Amino acid sequence: MEKNTFYHALQIDEDKCIGCSHCMKICPTEAIRVCNGKARIFENRCIDCGKCYKVCFSKAIYLKQDDFDSIFDYKCRVALVPAVFLGQFPTDIRPSRIYAVLYELGFNHVFEIESAVSIYAYLKNLYARDHTDDYPLISAFCPAIVRLIQVKFPSLVNNIIPVKPPVDITAMYARKLLEEQGCNPDDIGLFYITPCAAKIAAVKSPVGEEKSIINGVINMDVLYNRVYKKIKEQGKNYVAPQFSKARLSSDAILSSLTNGERRLCMAKRSLSIDEIDNVIEFLEKVENDEIEGIEFLELRACDQSCAGGVLVCENRFLVSECMYARARKVAERERNGETTRDLEINKERDYLAKNSMVESIKPRSMMVLDKDISKALEKMERIREIKNMLPQTDCCFCGAPTCDALAEDIVRDNAQLTDCIFIQRSLEAVDNMKISEAIDITKKIWGNEKLNISNDE
Amino acid sequence: MHFEYSIIEGDFVNAGAASSAVKKTLKQLNLSPVVIKRVVVALYEAEVNAIAHAYGGTIYVDIDSEKIFMKVEDRGPGIPDLELAMQEGYSTARPEVRDMGFGAGMGLPNIKKNVDKLVVNTKVGEGTTVEMEVCFVE
Numbered sequence: 380m381e382k383n384t385f386y387h388a389l390q391i392d393e394d395k396c397i398g399c400s401h402c403m404k405i406c407p408t409e410a411i412r413v414c415n416g417k418a419r420i421f422e423n424r425c426i427d428c429g430k431c432y433k434v435c436f437s438k439a440i441y442l443k444q445d446d447f448d449s450i451f452d453y454k455c456r457v458a459l460v461p462a463v464f465l466g467q468f469p470t471d472i473r474p475s476r477i478y479a480v481l482y483e484l485g486f487n488h489v490f491e492i493e494s495a496v497s498i499y500a501y502l503k504n505l506y507a508r509d510h511t512d513d514y515p516l517i518s519a520f521c522p523a524i525v526r527l528i529q530v531k532f533p534s535l536v537n538n539i540i541p542v543k544p545p546v547d548i549t550a551m552y553a554r555k556l557l558e559e560q561g562c563n564p565d566d567i568g569l570f571y572i573t574p575c576a577a578k579i580a581a582v583k584s585p586v587g588e589e590k591s592i593i594n595g596v597i598n599m600d601v602l603y604n605r606v607y608k609k610i611k612e613q614g615k616n617y618v619a620p621q622f623s624k625a626r627l628s629s630d631a632i633l634s635s636l637t638n639g640e641r642r643l644c645m646a647k648r649s650l651s652i653d654e655i656d657n658v659i660e661f662l663e664k665v666e667n668d669e670i671e672g673i674e675f676l677e678l679r680a681c682d683q684s685c686a687g688g689v690l691v692c693e694n695r696f697l698v699s700e701c702m703y704a705r706a707r708k709v710a711e712r713e714r715n716g717e718t719t720r721d722l723e724i725n726k727e728r729d730y731l732a733k734n735s736m737v738e739s740i741k742p743r744s745m746m747v748l749d750k751d752i753s754k755a756l757e758k759m760e761r762i763r764e765i766k767n768m769l770p771q772t773d774c775c776f777c778g779a780p781t782c783d784a785l786a787e788d789i790v791r792d793n794a795q796l797t798d799c800i801f802i803q804r805s806l807e808a809v810d811n812m813k814i815s816e817a818i819d820i821t822k823k824i825w826g827n828e829k830l831n832i833s834n835d836e
Numbered sequence: 837m838h839f840e841y842s843i844i845e846g847d848f849v850n851a852g853a854a855s856s857a858v859k860k861t862l863k864q865l866n867l868s869p870v871v872i873k874r875v876v877v878a879l880y881e882a883e884v885n886a887i888a889h890a891y892g893g894t895i896y897v898d899i900d901s902e903k904i905f906m907k908v909e910d911r912g913p914g915i916p917d918l919e920l921a922m923q924e925g926y927s928t929a930r931p932e933v934r935d936m937g938f939g940a941g942m943g944l945p946n947i948k949k950n951v952d953k954l955v956v957n958t959k960v961g962e963g964t965t966v967e968m969e970v971c972f973v974e
Contacts, residue, residue, distance in 0.1 A: 534869030667852055667859065668877050747866040752972065753901040755865045756837055763837075 386584030388427050388442045388576040393417050395439035398826055402431035402440060403780050407655045408531060408745065412788070413778040416826015424745045426526035427577040428655050428680045429689035442576050442690070445595035447605070450485055453568025457553050458486040459546055459593070462493050462632045463574050463685045465625070465705070466698040467603055472610060474625035474705075480606045482622045486570075488553065489623040493631035494724045495548035498731055500634075500643040502542045507646065507675065515650075515665060515673040516540050518640055523577035523680035524658060525586055525740065532662050533742030538676075541587065541737040545634070546571055546578070548731050550592045552724050568594045572602055574688030577680060587737035599690040626722060629710035635685035636699055638677070646674035654682040748790070758790045765789055770801040778824040798824060837861075839897040843886045843910065851887055854895045855880040858906075861899065867972055874950040875904055875970050882908040882966050885943045888933045889913060890963060903952075906968045914960040922948065 398416035410424035411431060418431075418439070432440045450456045458481050465474050478489045507516055517538045519525050528535050550569050557567050571593050573579055579598075582591045613619075633639045637653045650673055652658050658678045664670050681687035686702065687695035712718045724731070748762075749755040762783075769782040777798035779785040788794035796802055797812070797820055806812035822830055839861075841854040855876045862872045879895070886893050890912025898905045915921045921928075924945045944966075948954050953969035 533863075534873055536869075663856065666873075666876070667855060667880060668873065669852055669880070742869065744863065744866075746863045748864045750866050752865050752867070756899065756901060759861065759864055760837055 386580055387420065387422055387425050388444075388579035388583070389420065389425060389429065389432060390441055390443055391418050391420060392439045392441055395437050397437050397439070398829070399437065400775050400778075401434045401436070403778075404775060405430050405434050406780065407659060408527070409780050409784050411780070412793075413775075413824060415823065416828065421745075423743070424530060426523050426530060426680075427575075427580040428523040428527070429576040430655065432576060432689045442579060442598055444573075444579065444598045444601070445570070447597060447601060449595055450568055450570055450597075453594070454566035455488070455557055455562045455568065456486045457488045457490060457557070457567065457569045458597075459490050459492050459549055459553070459569060459571045461546070461572060461574060461635060461685065462491070462627060462702060463635055463688065463691055463698060464572055464599060464602070466686060466702040467599075467691060467693040468607070468610075468701075470701055470704055475621060475623065476610070476619045477606060478623040478625070479619035479621070480609045481602075482620075483609065484602075484605055488557070490549050490553045491625065491627050491631075492546045492549045492571075493627050493634050494722050495545040495552065495731070496631040496634045496643070497628070497722075497725065498548055498728050498735070499542060499545045500640070501728070502732055502735055503540050503640075504645045506540050506542060507644070510540075513538050515670060515676050516646075517676045517678055519737065519740075520544050520635075520640060520677070521577065521679045521681075521684075522581035522586070523575070523655070524678045526577065526580075527655070527658065527680070528662070529586070529740065529743050530745040531659070532666055533744045534666055535662065536740050536742045538665070539740050541740060543735045543737055544581075547592060548735050549724070551731055551734055552727055554592060555727065555730065556723075570595045570597050572597050572599050574599050574685050574691050575681065576689055587740045599688070600692050603692045627709070628718075628722075629706040629713060632702055632706040632709060636702060637679060637684045639684065640677040641675070644675050644677075648673050649675035649677065651677040651679075653679040653684050653687075655680045748787075761790050762786045765796065768796070768802065769799055772801075774800070776800045776821075776824075795820075837899045839895075839899075841895040841897075843883065843890070843893040843895060843908070845887065845891045847887055848884075851884050852880055854883050854897075858897055858904075862904070865899075865972075871970065871972055875906075878947045878950040878968050878970070879906055879908075881943045881947050882906070882968065885966070886910040886912070886964075888929055893963070902973065903969055903971045906970075908966045908968075909963070910965075911963045914962055914964055915956070915958040916960055918956060918958060 396417045398413050400413050402418050403411040403413055408424045408426055410421045412419050465477060468477060481489050519539050525539060553569060554567055558564055571582060573596050579596045582593045582596050585591045630643060638651045641649050641651045652661050683695040683699050686698040691698055748758040765786040769786060771782050773781045777785045779788050785794055789796055803812060803817040858879055859876045886908055890910030893910030896907040920926050922944050951968040952971050955967040958964040
């Protein structure tokens, strides 16, 4: 059985939230409402895509993370670093310099997450070969997409390729390697430097698994600040000690960007789609069986994929360009035979392959009105009646993102018909509601402060 | 619960509008994704058939707790040889329809595969009525 509530990285700081409703309007799964002047997240609908985080100008939406100092709970402190982390820094700062700073900040080991990309791609291609009936297959790379499919497109869960993303494979490798080197398993702390909210949630409450192998999550913006500060302090002429070199192939560097996985897949026809609304539009078509001949879909919740993650500090287009520049340099060395594509991790391919499948990804539809079909039909009929009474302006004054959402909330007993200001006005017109009652309703939704402007008189 | 949608001749741009709307409804009913898919595929095929061949028509959908009943009624040329039309790959679609990726002759056979009950009534020169039923529980 899946748990009923899910860990969410995105949280609302009620002290900072002013109930402006911007987050509610932008949420792709209609997971937010305004109540008592504060935004509220419906946990079972939220997929941690981070759109609300980006739009919140009060900085009231934050991401739960592990305190940086929690790395010191472990003797053997491992940083799992994604390629986008390097993409935020100016190109004249070399990757090895950045990794050196990570050691200086307290880590003992740095593992590049994308070193597992070739194993990851190999496993996906293997799975695709044996599952032609489930085409188009969908990559599980982006955890927000996996959750989106679970809640909004439950009929497509079988299209998801159940291969763990590169970060989990690298984490497994790191743990195995360190244990073989004699580290006590309890002393090893694996910390994922995350570019987004969905990946935090995926570590804290993994889909199709009991518990993640990763011990903690450090938000990328926090680490970026620490690293950049240190580099500035050390100055231009500082000679960084060599700890760890950047070893990724050009393909691996680009894998978290849009088209990154598609370049490595064997499918004859495939598509890359980024940005969550684009993905939703396309999945509607896939669900209707309107798409023919497409074998593989690389779907990412953020525009520009991971370069557009909410915790990435630099502009997403610049990050992407920076990663392409780095990949081009590496590609040139690859062509000249100066680098070996044979990473150490590939020696463990069989072991990692055996442990890289997710058990099962179950649907958990947010749309079902009632488990009992007769009751669901009744509710649906009521929703239809209510919809006909509502103005279809989607003005949000009721504290719900759309008129349709309000109708559903009413039938689910989460709202009243009189929450709608048009209904209030209609009732006032025939003397069925006093203005003071309408004002009380408004205050209940939007809080007292917004209506107290003239109180000082 | 009853729904109606109208079909406009040659309006391929909006092909799938009715099946999408029905899908949205069924997703709220706690039905298995397999059942939903069968309904959507069947209705989509019937919808496209009517758009491609007829001069317009209406889709009627009735849902109760046990089944969904769908009737696609069109004013059109009718089907001269129904037995032939039920065969896979047989098509009388015009070239311009085929150019749009439709008209592979899979319409009626595909519907038959996906529904529990199929009744086709057709009269040459007048039109065709396709009645489909999918039960929610086996």
